[in-house]
Amino acid sequence: MQRLLNAASWDADGVRDDVRDYAVEHLGERDGVLVVDETGFLKKGTGSAGVQRQYSGTAGRTENCQLGVFLAYATSKGRTLIDRELYLPKSWTENRDRCRDAGVPEEVEFATKTVQARQMLARALDAGVPAAWVTADEAYGKDCKFRTWLEQQRIGYVVAVACNQTIPAAGGTSRADALATHAPDDAWKRRSCGDGAKGPRLFDWAVASLPVYEDTAPPG
Template identity: 30%
Template structure:
């Protein structure tokens, strides 16, 4: 989990290591300390943590959290495993977006282009 500052793109990310449970407390401390950041990222250990996502949404914080293929997501078509939903997105529905400064080399990850009216909790 890391917070990237919005004020200086060349400034390195501040790593937030640790279990998903205490990370909400660490993010809250960053907010209280007025540390500038635009969004929060995390791997599936964080993305599969519903309370963490709800914490971020309640504070209207932008985030990108990976989820496990077995994670269940709900859409207008019903509830499906994330891996099944990902296979239904056509190749033209993905866009390569660079991970940004601080990653070496700057990898581009394929992200599905999908507006979401509500979070998939």
């Protein structure tokens, strides 16, 4: 495996596409969910592409690490990863000598993690991956350009936002936490996200209808 990864000549993106097509063949459903998330890979040195001191959700703190953005596909038949992007901070993309030493192609430029997520989602949708929903955590949900892009693709999404996120509401805007306090008690439903390392992961959900913005990004 190490020889394949480090010395052999192979088309990594071609393999990615084959894996995606295989996943769709065996797991594909019209109401599939595309899941965006990132993870950190702790490192000791400074030579691995993209490594620097940055926040890692895996470690729960700032560490010397690489960050990868991943796209998973989930249906009632199963779930699997179908795409990935290595996040390269500006400290890397602005130092081409360092990039060359680490084997980073010359054409690779800086991209935020939300842009990388959009690129992976676009590849999946363009390839015909059947999906009705996209999910992501606050790191992506707080980006209005990311949410607007999803709306332009006419795909449903459920993303987390900060409690102080500005939300369009009747008569103007409201903070997300303030809007939630107006939901009646019977609007809330408790749902399980499965067991975690510390036991059941239970969340309370409520649904609200919000104004629709046409052709412009919503505030926030």
